[in-house]
Amino acid sequence: MKRILLTGALGQIGSEMAVKLRELYGDDAVLATDIRKDHSEAAQGGPFRLLDVTDGRAFHEAARAHRADAIIHLAALLSATAEAKPMFAWQLNMGGLLNALETTRELGCQLFAPSSIAAFGPDAPRQGTPQDTWLRPATMYGISKAAGEQLCEYYYRKYDVDARGLRFPGLVSHTAPPGGGTTDYAVEMYVYAIKSGRYTSYIGKGTYLDMMYMPDAIASVVSLMEADASRLKRRNAYNVTAMSVDPEAIAASIRRRLPDFELRFDIDPLRQEIADGWPDAIDASAACKEWDFRPAYDLDRTTDDMLATLHRKLPDSEKGAILL
Ligand code: VAH
Helix, strand or coil, rough: CCCEEECCCCCCCCCHHHHHHHHHHHHEEEEECCCCCCCCCCCCCCCECCCCCCCCCHHHHHHHHCCEEEEEECCCCCCCHHHHCCHHHHHHHHHHHHHHHHHHHHHHCCEEEEEEHHHHCCCCCCCCECCCCCCCCCCHHHHHHHHHHHHHHHHHHCCCCCCEEEEECCCECCCCCCCCCCCCCHHHHHHHHCCEEEEEEEECCCCCCCEHHHHHHHHHHHHHHHHHHCCCCCCCCEECCEEEEEHHHHHHHHCCCCCEEEEECCCCCHHHHHHHHHCEEEHHHHHHHCCCCCCCCHHHHHHHHHHHHHHHHHHHHCCCCCCC
16 A cells, blocks of 8 residues: 545544544655545544545545545444444445445455444354354444445456455544544443543443554555465455453453442443344454454453543543542
């Protein structure tokens, strides 16, 4: 990758991806785009352009004008929001991806399109969910991710488009708040641990989900996009994960630094039902074998970095807890 068009640059992944890509490839090499603009480093730290990814002509023009040789397409609705607005989710998630694929086909550039563990359904093996297994998702978000994987494979086979993807687990981060996901509880727990020393989880105890710290997620995108194409045996999306945790496991890790942290539960039936339809722990061996995927952050290292960073970033007026 030399010149990158990034969509969804102000989202949970995009806001950290934009900064990291500029560090790696140079400020001017990365054109950050989103449907809105704000005062964040992602929007202000280098070239930025407003872009509605459902506008195919605008998508093509943004990539052409930037002389992009790679598109990292992150703009999409996440699971809980998509379940509340299924038609809009289909139009944005699928319409945006189709425009990304058409643009890469016309300009001959690479494409990264994220999938998710949401592409699996309730009948997929819950433990050690294989890279290659049936995808029968039960949510509109999962359906758009599973369909998106097939679309990427189709464009690879029919048009030789260099499409690559990852099935992301829940992602833990501290830069931009997640919006409308089911795994957002994990991010909120760390923030409330610093703010008040207690958190009420909308996902129940014993609900295990795959998770990964954002630095590992971003490093895995770069590793996959820079990998030797001849090593890649699949163009839909690779399983990646760093840990399988439930709310109580995260709380126990937090208590290593905040011994009095309290976890309570008030289940959100919609998001609990979504989480119950996803695997407990997926198998990422294909990613390890084919492009050397190796996460650097386990649960405790994630916790230590999240708590230290949030404690540093949050104003004293918002801090209710003292870290050990
Ligand atoms: C969501 N964070 O909760 C996203 C992700 C696996 C979960 O796809 O919708």
